[in-house]
């Protein structure tokens with residue numbers, strides 16, 4: 001702590017350092033990375049980009065990536081913003097689009113960065129509780145008389161619950177709040193949801209964020225993007241350009257383009273995670289766990305008689321790391337990333353042993 005710190009800094013808690021431990025041989029199932037590597041074409045493209053080109057600045061517009069993403073999603077390049085991971089894209093969106101006189105509405109159980117960004121950018125949050133079954137209740141996001149949102153944000157599927165809101169329900173929220181930006185954070189949508197990108201041409205208030213960190217197995221490259229009406233994208237570009245006019249480095253652009261162009265690898269590697277997820281859910285249910293329905297590359301599970309923190313600590317002693325959130329309503333749960341089949345088998349065997357002990 002320093003007397004030079006501003007009030008904002010005093011209120012911040014650094015990212016839990018224990019989530020990225022520097023140890024070998026861990027079964028690491030705590031931060032939702034993809035268990036398979038990225039497409040071999042990504043590695044080739046990055047290698048090819050490491051030559052003399054690194055002497056030169058990258059393209060300040062990342063045009064090649066915007067063009068590849070525009071083709072992939074069937075939108076125009078002006079409808080795409082790219083940044084260093086979706087966390088950066090979200091940070092810019094909070095600043096450029098989600099700060100209004102009225103509050104920003106989001107669920108009580110959701111991505112933990114949203115309240116952090118509210119603190120950083122002095123945004124008034126309004127926390128909307130999830131339903132009893134941990135789903136988002138559309139009715140809670142519809143305006144009631146004079147009571148309406150300044151903006152709305154939620155992940156779909158939600159994190160850490162993994163629960164999906166059907167696209168028609170997402171559209172009801174977007175359509176009912178035409179004066180508010182609705183940001184749908186689709187970090188995990190490729191593992192079982194329909195993307196709201198299909199709706200952006202009908203709704204100028206809808207912004208969708210995506211990441212290369214999960215379904216494209218490129219968390220280390222730091223690439224994320226947003227898709228929406230060109231006017232929303234322009235607001236993000238204005239904020240971004242006032243910091244640093246190079247959205248991504250040369251290696252990130254080259255790798256991300258190659259990933260988007262290798263559709264077959266992408267589909268097959270997501271399908272593999274979905275298959276492993278079904279087996280993991282069945283194995284945990286057989287051990288007595290309740291598992292919420294997941295459309296993500298993680299599952300959220302609780303045991304009826306064992307404490308989530310205690311199980312997490314027992315697993316950690318066996319070099320298996322999963323995520324526990326010390327928060328109201330979800331203290332009993334563990335969030336477990338869907339790893340390889342071999343990693344999931346190790347996890348299930350360890351839990352069987354712990355529960356028997």
Ligand code: PMP
Nearest residue numbers: 085086087111155159187211213
């Ligand atoms: N949104 C959600 C819901 C997430 O869980 C994450 C990953 N922690 C992110 C965004 C950010 O991912 P990245 O910055 O790696 O794109």
